Amino acid sequence: MIDYEKVIPQKIRDIQPSGIRKFFDIAQQVEGVISLSVGEPDFKTPWAARKEAINVLEKGRTAYTANAGLIQLRKEISLYLKNFIRTEYDPEGEIIVTVGGSEALDLAMRALVQPGDEVLVPEPSFVCYSPIVTVCGGTPVPIVMTEEDKFKLRADSLKAAITPRTKALILPFPNNPTGSIMRREELEKIAEVLRGTDIMVISDEIYSEMTYGGEKHVSIASLEGMQERTIVVNGFSKTYAMTGWRLGYCAGPRPVIKQMLKLHQYCIMSSPTVSQYAAITALTKCREDVDRMLEEYDMRRRLVVKGFNDMGLTCFEPEGAFYVFPCIKSTGMKSSEFCEKLIYSKKVAVVPGSAFGESGEGYVRVSYAYSVHHITTALERIREFVEELKK
Amino acid sequence: MNNVNKKLLDLLKQNARLSNAELAAMLGISEQEVTAGIKQLEQEGIIIGYAAIVNEEKADDNAVTAIIELKVTPFKDRGFDDLAHTIMQYDEVDTVFLLSGANDLSITITGTSLRKVALFVSERLAVLDGVLSTTTHFVLRRYKEKSHVFNEEHSDERSLVSP
Numbered sequence: 336m337i338d339y340e341k342v343i344p345q346k347i348r349d350i351q352p353s354g355i356r357k358f359f360d361i362a363q364q365v366e367g368v369i370s371l372s373v374g375e376p377d378f379k380t381p382w383a384a385r386k387e388a389i390n391v392l393e394k395g396r397t398a399y400t401a402n403a404g405l406i407q408l409r410k411e412i413s414l415y416l417k418n419f420i421r422t423e424y425d426p427e428g429e430i431i432v433t434v435g436g437s438e439a440l441d442l443a444m445r446a447l448v449q450p451g452d453e454v455l456v457p458e459p460s461f462v463c464y465s466p467i468v469t470v471c472g473g474t475p476v477p478i479v480m481t482e483e484d485k486f487k488l489r490a491d492s493l494k495a496a497i498t499p500r501t502k503a504l505i506l507p508f509p510n511n512p513t514g515s516i517m518r519r520e521e522l523e524k525i526a527e528v529l530r531g532t533d534i535m536v537i538s539d540e541i542y543s544e545m546t547y548g549g550e551k552h553v554s555i556a557s558l559e560g561m562q563e564r565t566i567v568v569n570g571f572s573k574t575y576a577m578t579g580w581r582l583g584y585c586a587g588p589r590p591v592i593k594q595m596l597k598l599h600q601y602c603i604m605s606s607p608t609v610s611q612y613a614a615i616t617a618l619t620k621c622r623e624d625v626d627r628m629l630e631e632y633d634m635r636r637r638l639v640v641k642g643f644n645d646m647g648l649t650c651f652e653p654e655g656a657f658y659v660f661p662c663i664k665s666t667g668m669k670s671s672e673f674c675e676k677l678i679y680s681k682k683v684a685v686v687p688g689s690a691f692g693e694s695g696e697g698y699v700r701v702s703y704a705y706s707v708h709h710i711t712t713a714l715e716r717i718r719e720f721v722e723e724l725k726k
Numbered sequence: 727m728n729n730v731n732k733k734l735l736d737l738l739k740q741n742a743r744l745s746n747a748e749l750a751a752m753l754g755i756s757e758q759e760v761t762a763g764i765k766q767l768e769q770e771g772i773i774i775g776y777a778a779i780v781n782e783e784k785a786d787d788n789a790v791t792a793i794i795e796l797k798v799t800p801f802k803d804r805g806f807d808d809l810a811h812t813i814m815q816y817d818e819v820d821t822v823f824l825l826s827g828a829n830d831l832s833i834t835i836t837g838t839s840l841r842k843v844a845l846f847v848s849e850r851l852a853v854l855d856g857v858l859s860t861t862t863h864f865v866l867r868r869y870k871e872k873s874h875v876f877n878e879e880h881s882d883e884r885s886l887v888s889p
Contacts, residue, residue, distance in 0.1 A: 375884055637752055638752045711748070
């Protein structure tokens with residue numbers, strides 16, 4: 336019999352499945368669970384984009400596109416980035432349309448990281464960064480972000496983590512799971528540390544449209560001297576509620592994008608054609624739909640923050656994405672214990688903060704990509720749970 | 727209507743059970759402003775009541791809802807209002823609308839049995855002065871009402887937990 340232990344490299348076997356995955360298995364066993372655990376919008380893709388996809392299918396446009404994606408789409412992305420993050424990218428050679436933001440992250444890492452390299456990963460953050468670094472033979476180096484700093488990346492923590500081996504910094508803002516964002520002046524301090532180094536920034540801006548109150552999202556790429564050392568990763572999943580279409584993109588300096596495009600060519604060929612046409616419509620005709628969704632998220636955000644603060648689980652005010660990250664330390668439980676007890680006793684699923692890195696311990700991630708009715712029902716059950724703990 | 731009241735109305739139309747504190751948090755205004763806004767909406771007759779949206783099939787297995795369309799002769803000077811007002815008085819009647827098109831009045835009634843609804847139509851409605859004809863449609867299944875979906879547990883296709 337074949338010995339899979341020998342067939343599969345140790346490096347791959349050592350990768351831990353995401354803590355989210357483990358929690359998903361628990362949630363599935365419990366009947367009648369209501370969830371506040373998803374990382375995708377509850378809205379449907381705007382109708383205009385769906386209609387365009389139907390239209391494209393009817394016309395039989397089902398062939399591969401250019402490797403980097405339809406040129407019309409790259410032009411629209413270029414225009415969007417120019418308006419939204421005030422940074423110019425040439426549709427020819429500086430933009431790749433990818434299979435979700437995830438592929439863009441994977442390409443960036445594989446194009447940059449070699450054995451011996453260190454990649455700085457601010458945590459808590461999305462679960463995929465460190466495993467990809469590891470697969471590339473690099474070493475992920477977590478940088479702890481804390482509630483005292485509103486879960487923002489501090490320039491001095493960054494400085495302290497940099498070594499001669501540092502290849503890249505992941506910049507995951509607006510942040511999943513904390514909902515924190517980096518304002519212009521805070522990014523400026525980060526940029527100051529990086530200017531004049533050979534450290535690349537992989538800026539995961541997938542939630543960039545979802546910022547609340549004050550100035551809109553600022554990309555580090557737009558700061559002086561930073562475009563040449565930044566790969567911007569974004570996509571259609573969150574902004575246009577298009578998670579299942581699997582479409583994202585990256586924009587960056589030509590020499591890096593050139594290498595990433597080779598990897599993309601060999602592993603993907605080109606991103607889904609129908610999705611690409613729908614994305615053109617999303618970018619050009621769906622602004623009103625997006626604004627309506629954003630207004631709705633903002634209302635829910637305030638409702639959920641108030642809900643947790645009222646029940647005594649203090650919750651710093653998140654300014655981005657669609658998550659809140661209440662602190663559960665007052666219950667004396669670990670986050671995984673809190674979440675398991677909550678799901679078994681009240682049938683509400685939230686995700687342990689520890690799934691997003693050790694510094695997420697003591698917190699839980701709560702998604703508000705749900706209807707107000709759903710949210711109020713779930714909050715009520717969590718409130719009962721917390722009350723019963725006090726007895 | 728001012729912008730705050732418009733937003734209040736939108737939220738209350740979806741869920742009238744939100745507390746003033748919740749509404750205030752969602753709109754980023756004070757509770758006092760919410761109280762004042764709702765009071766104004768009520769006083770101006772914009773909000774005329776608050777009622778639960780009920781899945782009648784689950785509440786009462788025998789409950790029957792029917793939509794009855796009436797052709798009527800309008801009275802001189804008073805149009806359709808007189809008849810509509812008469813029909814409104816019956817407790818069984820949930821809604822009364824004046825329609826454009828082939829029929830004139832549309833009425834929704836909910837009864838405890840098919841027979842009771844049928845008798846109501848033949849003994850109460852059909853005999854009214856001015857009623858020329860009635861067409862009764864029994865409701866077989868409810869899918870959506872006031873933008874609330876019945877049997878919603880099947881509508882969220884997303885995975886329970888995702889990154």
